[in-house]
Amino acid sequence: MKNILYIFVSLFIITSCESFLEETPVNIITTDQVIVDAESAETAVLGIYSRLQIGDGGYGNHNINLPGVASDEMVHSGSFPTIAEIDDNSMSSNNATTDEIWEEHYTGIFQSNNVLEILDQNPDLPGFTEGSRATIIGQARFLRALFHFNLVNMYGDVPLATTTDLETLSSISRTNSSEVISFVISEARQAASELENAELGNDVQYRANFWAAKALEARALLYSGDVSAAGSVANEIIESGEFSLADNYSDLFQPGSVTNDEIIFSIFFSNADQNGNAFQHLPSGRFEYAVSPQLQAALFADENDSRADLIALNEGDALGRYHFNKYTDIGTGTDGVIVFRLAEMYLIRAEANLGTAAAVADINTLRARAGAAPISNATLDAVLNERFVELYAEGHRWFDLIRTNNAVPVMSGINSGFTIDDTLFPVPNRDILQNPNLSQNSGY
Known part of the structure; x- marks a missing residue:
């Protein structure tokens, strides 16, 4: 029996949808036109990955840079007024740049639900x-969980979408953030079970895999406040022997580094689907984002810390700002974007073991690789500082400030008038106008 499917944007169909919750005409197609066998199911899943590659709303720009510029990690050095609003923590409810994250993530969620529904309803596909x-x-x-996780971190309470039914979606309301996080943790665990014997060939580091699901579980547990459980999962990943720290920090950000043994999951880019981060960061591109004075000071605090080598003074900038060199390939845009790597697991484990020799050892393992002096006491501040200098420009700092209740103390010293309301992005106003069950975040 054919199931009627409503498909938004994907690799295999183009629609006229402009917003996740808008009731605009969409193409209506049947199951046998989309997923009819294993090969077409594989094509459908590849379409979901394409949402991660998107620059305006995905890891090709926004997922890394917008949280960075909202925090004390990056400053806006370009000309986009909507990004200037994020840098100043003065966003309007019509910020087109943050709207793109919402739209692309919910498109990816819809595509994920489409695959899950079809395979559930059609167990005998050839x-x-x-x-x-x-x-x-x-x-x-896994991808549905990752999309929801990113959304809940940026917007707080968000619609928890587990269906492709348009009538349901057109009137969906926001779900409490703690429930969304619980969903992410549960889905990550289920995905790990399904991916334990995954048939991924040579694509394992840029396809959802067992250890990627474990890493998502660890990070989601950390953000939920269950630090002990997060540390246990991180320890499982470290002790698995499947991954090892790169010999040199810079090795992680070289062409072809997507296959480095430290990387658990990354976004792969080809000439056709270019990573825009280098273009956004480098003076030879837009130079839209520069290194903040706070990050610069943290990186230069130890003159031997080689992690500072991946920022560079922009010689042509009158303000003497530094740019990021983690992404350097403007020509073809094939730099991979790291989502999960082993160093993060060391830092999660350290945070779970604060005040212990084991936590000191985990932090010093990373500092020794970078040539930085060892620490002697593993406090929360020490862990957060290490996360700042180890994981910069990888999409962590903003959420670290929020989850540890440091956003207001830190950011109010940079942008006067910063309040707790500024820790969430605005829900797209046009979606609220289309759906009376959607509410706006406080302050917008």
Whole structure:
């Protein structure tokens, strides 16, 4: 029996949708035109990954840079007024730049739900082995969880979307953030089970895999406040022996580094789907984002810390600002973007073991690689500082400030008038106008 499907943007169909919750005409297609066998299911899953590659709303720009410029990690050095609003923590409810994150993530969620629904409703589609079917389902589940996780961190309470039914979606309301985080943790665990014997070939580091699901679980547990459980999962990843720290910090950000043994999951870019981060960071591109004075001071605090080598003075900038050199390939845009890597797991484990010799050892393992002097006491401030200098320009700092209740103390010293309301992005105003069950975040 054919199921009627409503598909937004994907690799295999283009629609006229302008917003996740707008009731505008969309293409209506049947199951047998989209996913009819294992091969077409694989194509559908690849379409979900394309949402992660998007620059305006995905990891090709916004997911890394907008949280960075909202925090004390980056400053706006370009000309986009909507990014200047984020830098100043003065966003309006019609900020087109943050709207793109919402739209692209919910498009990815819709595509994920589409795959999950079709495979659930059609258990006898041809071409699958038992393992390949679980691999497709696990990838879609992981990606749906990752999209929801990013959204809840940026917007707070968000719609928890687990269906492709347009009538339901057109009137969906926001779900409490703690419930969304619980959903992410549960889905990450289920995805890990489905991906334990995944058939991914050589694509394992840029396809959802067992250890990527574990890493998502660890980070989500950390953000939920269950630091002890997060540390246990991080320890499982470290002790698995599947990953090892790169010999040199800079090795992680070289061409072809997507296959480095430290990387658990990254976003792959080809010439066709270019990573825009280098273009946004470098003086030879837009130079839209510069290194903040706070990050510069943290990196230069130890003159031997090699992690400072991946920022560079922009010689042509009258203000003497530094630019980021983690992404350097403007020509083809093929730099991979790291989502999860082993160093983060060391820092999660250290945070779970504050005040212990084990936590000191985890932090000093990373500092020794960078040539920085060892620390002697693993306080929360020490862990947060290490996360600042180890994980900069990878999309962590803003959420570290928020989850540890440091956003207001830190940011009010940079932008006067900063309040707790400024820690969340605005829900797109046009979606609120279309759906009376959606409410706006406080302060917008």
